[in-house]
Amino acid sequence: VAPTPAAASATATSAAPGGRRAxxxxxxxxxxxxxxxxxxxxKYRVVDQVRQGARHGMDWLVITDHGSETHARIGVEKVNPxxxxxxxxxxxxxxxxxxxxNIPAAEHGTVFVHPGRNEVLVLKQFETDYDGSVKGAGDSTPANEALAVAGLNFLAEQVERRKVKDALMLANHPARRGVDSPHEIRGWRDASASRQIAVGFEG
Known part of the structure; x- marks a missing residue:
């Protein structure tokens, strides 16, 4: 998975030793x-992870600490510096x-946004309003599935309103516990038809 071409090419054309054009x-x-x-x-600091990633050929990295009630209160702001x-x-x-x-009614997913002045604001609001752990929405119910889709629509709205330049979601280990259903993954993919937010998953 790679960042959007606009985000990547502006910064990494000359910077990416492993990058290739195709x-x-x-x-x-x-x-x-x-x-x-x-x-x-x-247990590692952000700078340790970035240093090791760069050392081993990573051109881009996403810092994705676990969402939770505590993380929703302080985590997004605390890690940003x-x-x-x-x-x-x-x-x-x-x-x-x-x-x-913590995807409502499902497993975990990476959510990240384009760097900018509103990255903390958007991520914090997203986690507060749409995290399954924060909202007590872990059970596989239609209402919780709808909350997950609403979260993806929220991210698309932030892009449309130019709060952030882009946002992406990728489902993490969707087969690990067997709670991510194919219809949910399709629902995430089909959310926000005007702007694709859910673009893939890791397995």
Missing amino acids: NGFLWLAGDHHIHTQYSSDG DIQAARAAYEDTLVFQGLEW
């Missing part, structure tokens, strides 16, 4: 699912801020 796109290697010391199952510092220290690596979304 069919008008600059293909870049990256990782969209990275935890740090701000997650209960992570570390992300800004890593961006300054490793200018040739695209570092995106995101979070690991």
Whole structure:
């Protein structure tokens, strides 16, 4: 998975040692699912993850600490200065801020936005209003499935309103617990028909 061509080419045309051009796109290697010391199952600092990613050929990385009630209160704001510092220290690596979304009625997903002045604001509101853990919406019910779609529509609206230049969602390990149904994945993909937000998954 690569960032959108506009986001990538503006910054990484000369910066990406591993990038290659094909069919008008600059293909870049990256990782969209990275935890740090701000997650209960992570221990490394943001700068450590970015340094190691760059060292091993990653052109872009997404910092995605676990969403939760605590993370919704402080996590997005707390990690942002570390992300800004890593961006300054490793200018040739695209570092995106995101979070690991507890998808209502389903498993986890990476959500991230284009870097900019509203990245914290949009991610914080998204997590507060649409995270399954925060909203107590983990059960597989039609209402919770609809909340997940509403979250993706919210992200599309933020792009349409130019709060952020772009936003993406990728489902994480959807087969791990067997709770992500094919109709849900199709629903995520079909949400926000005017702007594709859910673009894939890791397996």
